[in-house]
Amino acid sequence: MTIGIIVYSETGNTLTVARTLEQQLSSQGHPVTLEQLQVTGNPRSKDQLQLESRPNLEEYERLIMGSPVHAFSLSPAMTAFLQQIPSLDQKPTIAFVTQFFPFAWMGGNRALRQMTTLCKERSGRLLASAVINWSHPRRDPNISKIVERLSQKIIQ
Ligand SMILES: Cc1cc2nc3c(=O)[nH]c(=O)nc-3n(C[C@H](O)[C@H](O)[C@H](O)COP(=O)(O)O)c2cc1C
Numbered sequence: 001m002t003i004g005i006i007v008y009s010e011t012g013n014t015l016t017v018a019r020t021l022e023q024q025l026s027s028q029g030h031p032v033t034l035e036q037l038q039v040t041g042n043p044r045s046k047d048q049l050q051l052e053s054r055p056n057l058e059e060y061e062r063l064i065m066g067s068p069v070h071a072f073s074l075s076p077a078m079t080a081f082l083q084q085i086p087s088l089d090q091k092p093t094i095a096f097v098t099q100f101f102p103f104a105w106m107g108g109n110r111a112l113r114q115m116t117t118l119c120k121e122r123s124g125r126l127l128a129s130a131v132i133n134w135s136h137p138r139r140d141p142n143i144s145k146i147v148e149r150l151s152q153k154i155i156q
Contacts, residue, residue, distance in 0.1 A: 007037065028151070066095075087123045128153040
């Protein structure tokens with residue numbers, strides 16, 4: 001089963017989690033491709049940025065999407081991407097966000113809600129989701145647990 005991991009990352013946090021997921025899934029023998037969204041223009045405004053890369057989601061049977069939280073919301077880049085994709089046709093999908101603050105109520109939950117709503121509007125079938133809190137004292141064990149949980153869900 002082909003898995004696409006589509007990630008937007010500015011300072012590398014979300015990319016780190018995406019790479020860990022990629023390693024975990026490929027070590028289990030699944031064909032995984034990680035694609036990074038690149039933007040030009042103003043990355044703080046979904047209406048003033050241009051997506052340089054447009055991953056072809058039809059190549060994948062399952063999707064994992066990852067984004068940072070920006071200003072208590074989903075990043076404008078991931079928002080713009082999800083608004084532009086064609087129907088996901090009930091494709092099994094996982095969404096995750098990373099945020100600086102240690103608690104999910106400090107923007108993570110809201111960003112994830114926005115992301116899952118956009119996926120569902122595109123007829124994605126949400127299997128699981130996660131918020132990763134970068135300044136949480138137990139960040140690394142938390143990431144390990146989340147990667148384990150999401151990896152199991154995506155192959156079910
Ligand atoms: C413009 C901007 C706004 C941000 N807003 C928030 C926020 O509302 N809540 C939060 O916890 N972190 C916020 N952050 C921090 C990022 O969400 C966090 O560092 C994230 O892990 C960065 O991911 P990346 O390294 O993949 O870009 C913000 C960062 C930027 C650049």
